[in-house]
Structures are given as structure tokens and as C-alpha cells.
Amino acid sequence: MSLKWLDWAKRIQSLSQSGLTFSKDAFDLERFEELRKISVEIMEEHTGAEMQKIKELFANEKGYQTPKMDVRGAVFQRGKILMVCENSDNKWSLPGGFCDIGLSPGENIAKEIQEESGYIVVPTKVLALLDMNKHPHPPQPFHYYKLFIQCEIVGGAAKTGIETKAVEFFPENGLPELSLNRNIDSQLSLLFEFERNPTKETVFD
Template sequence: MSETQSTENPWGSARPWLTADIVVIRSGSVLLIQRADEPHKGSWALPGGYVDEGESSRAGAARELEEETGIVAMPEELVQVGAYDDPGRDPRDRVVTIAYLLEVASGVVAMAGDDAAAADWFPLDALPPLAFDHAEILADAVRRWKA
């Protein structure tokens, strides 16, 4: 880690931070978590979060999925959807995310954990408003899933 990065305050750096988000689809529904913390506290979002030092974004996505929803996936099961790097996508700082897609069996159950206040499945045609740029990420993932 360089001297300009701080593990104490990830939002105080001028460098971009790396996150991983994951779109989980089950029988035509998508898994969303309700954010327990700011920004967008109470809003629905894709599971995801900061990639740890020494961790790939794919491994970070799998870890965050398990921490926030209890769903276990092997990193190699995740299909990369794309990178999202709009400078204003996160109000805290410059954050780049790599998004992944995972399709799970119809019986898979999710339970909120870590910094998720709730976790629930939403039909793809009846989504609530989403935090950050997650509506764009979800639309891209659904196009890939349908292809």
C-alpha cells in the first residue's frame, strides 16, 4: 500500500477505490439488498462492496455476496458484466466498480447480513428505485443474461 492510501479512511484518497457488485438472478427475479448505511441508507442496491487489498474483484464480489446475503458462490462462477467508472457514481469519493452476474437455482434463499438491512428478490419487471448507478448495471447484466 502506498503512503497516499489509507486503510483508516477509504473516502479521503484522491485515487479511485475499487468495488465489486453482483447481479444475482433467480427465476426471472433479481436479488437486492436494502442499504443499512449512508450513502443511500434505506435504498435498494445490488450486493457488493470494497475489494480488499490483495483480492481480485471477482473474489471480492463472491465475498461480499456471502457477507451481505449468505449466498455462497465460487469466484469462477461469476460472469463479468463490465466496469463502471463515472466520476460521480458514488458521492463519497472516486469509486470504480466491476460488476458480475450470477444465476442461481430457484430454491436459493438470501438472508441479510453485514451492512445490509434486508435482502429480497424482486421481479425484473417490478423493481424499486436503485441506489448509485445500479439500474444501469442491472440493465447491462439482464441484457447479457438474456443473450
């Protein structure tokens, strides 16, 4: 859920990035760079992440800052949902990731699912568009929207990818330990509602 210190740090980062993008005055640029440094220090103090890593994340951001889009695939088979085990934390998530420039949301999720699980899919329905700040994910340095798209398998077979170490289908009452940066219990429960009720309307918040 939203934390005040995190909201402040993100806001400072966003304003400093916009200032560095649009300001022409050398003194203003120095001030905006100092603001960005302060946002990095806040993140380091409260998250425990290394300052250099946070600096690299923020330094790579250019232009006017907007929320990042994380797309996740909901693939059901005989009442179970497809999940992959992440190499990074040995926990499980819906296949997906950040949207790549040049690809539509549907193209992005089809690519991610094939790369991470081996299955070839066709996107069929947008199930939910959620603001990560309104759900109990661990604190993150950026503001994310999470897009959940239901997909149908049309080919391929279970196969791990560069970022994954296992591929499996799980029932709602037997979910594995979740990678909470990527998905949480309440979101999985929401997706199973769509499996039980295909006419359920898209959820957004």
C-alpha cells in the same frame, strides 16, 4: 455525471496527496497540506457533508492516488436479480462493496454476496467495468470504477448481514428504490440484457 467543481476538487486532492507522499521539502509539504484543505472546503460547500468526515476520508488516503474499485454481483434466479436493502439509507443495491486487499475480484464478490445476502456463489463472468464519473450517480469524493460480475448460487439461503436489512429477488419491471451511490437504473437494465443474451460481450467505459 461529471461536475466541474467535483472534478477540480478531486484533482486538487489527488495532487496534494501525491505531493505529501513524495515531497521531502518542509515548505512544499505545507503547501500540499493547504491544497488538501482547499479540496475539503470545496467538497463541504457543494455536497453538504461535514468537513470533519471529509477530512477523515482524505487523511486516511496515503500514497499515489488511483481510482477505487467497487465490485457488484449480478445474481439471477428465474429472471429476477438479487438485491439487498442497505441499512445506511433503507434503499436497495446489488450486493457488493469495495475490493479488499489480498483478495481477487472474484473472491471479493463471493465474500460480499455471502456476507450481505447469505448466498454462497461462484463468479462466472465479468459483465461490465464502468467509470462512475460517466454515469449519473450522486457526487462522490473519490473516483470509482464499478466492476459487475455475474455469479451462480451454489448454496446458502437468504439471510441479512451487518450492513443489510432485507434480501430479495426483483424483476426488471419491478425494481425497488435504488441506492444511487451504489447502482442506478441504467446499470440494472444493462445487467438484465446479459440475462436475456448470455453471449453478450463485456461492456466497459
